[in-house]
Amino acid sequence: MKSKYLIVLFATMLLACGVGKEKNDEEKSGLTSREEIRLKQYQVQGAKVYATYCANCHQQDGKGLASLYPPLAGSDYLLENLPRAACIVKHGQSKEIVVNGVTYNQMMPANPITNLEIAEVLTFIGNAWGNEAGLVGVKDLDKWLEECEEDY
Numbered sequence: 001m002k003s004k005y006l007i008v009l010f011a012t013m014l015l016a017c018g019v020g021k022e023k024n025d026e027e028k029s030g031l032t033s034r035e036e037i038r039l040k041q042y043q044v045q046g047a048k049v050y051a052t053y054c055a056n057c058h059q060q061d062g063k064g065l066a067s068l069y070p071p072l073a074g075s076d077y078l079l080e081n082l083p084r085a086a087c088i089v090k091h092g093q094s095k096e097i098v099v100n101g102v103t104y105n106q107m108m109p110a111n112p113i114t115n116l117e118i119a120e121v122l123t124f125i126g127n128a129w130g131n132e133a134g135l136v137g138v139k140d141l142d143k144w145l146e147e148c149e150e151d152y
Ligand code: HEC
Pocket: 049, 050, 053, 054, 055, 056, 057, 058, 068, 069, 070, 071, 072, 075, 077, 078, 079, 085, 088, 089, 093, 094, 095, 096, 097, 099, 104, 105, 106, 107, 108, 109, 111, 121, 122, 125
């Protein structure tokens, strides 16, 4: 009976050491651990949103499709202005734009998704396929969407 308690105690101590070590590792890596975890969560959730609402047109690899759908992978248009991208995802867009030197003039429909889902999908596309835009937080996103232009 007594040895059983000892085993439990020993296991608890091992666990405590392991958790402590992990925390130190995260603190060493520039980003605070909370931000790092949120970035990963948003990427995972955003990948699901992307597969459901975006991949049909922009393709699973983010490279778009011919002159119909512009690329998101390495897109100068996306990466130079994330607030504008948030507005496009929410409201859709139908006007002439130039992405990586190629002109597109097609219709992207508005998306029936929440602000959190938009933050997640922007975090996903902003950090997939070699893009490195970092975390798009939902607070920033709320502010950006309030300031969208009228002209889509
Ligand atoms: C029905 C096809 C379609 C779907 C679905 C779609 N898009 Fe688009 N998207 C387009 C088209 C077409 C354009 C170019 C619009 C224009 O010419 O003004 C575009 C433009 C964009 C742009 C700006 C241009 C660029 O390449 O950087 C972004 C960012 C974008 N889409 C993200 C998304 C995201 C994220 C989703 C999913 C939530 C999505 N789109 C769903 C067709 C689509």
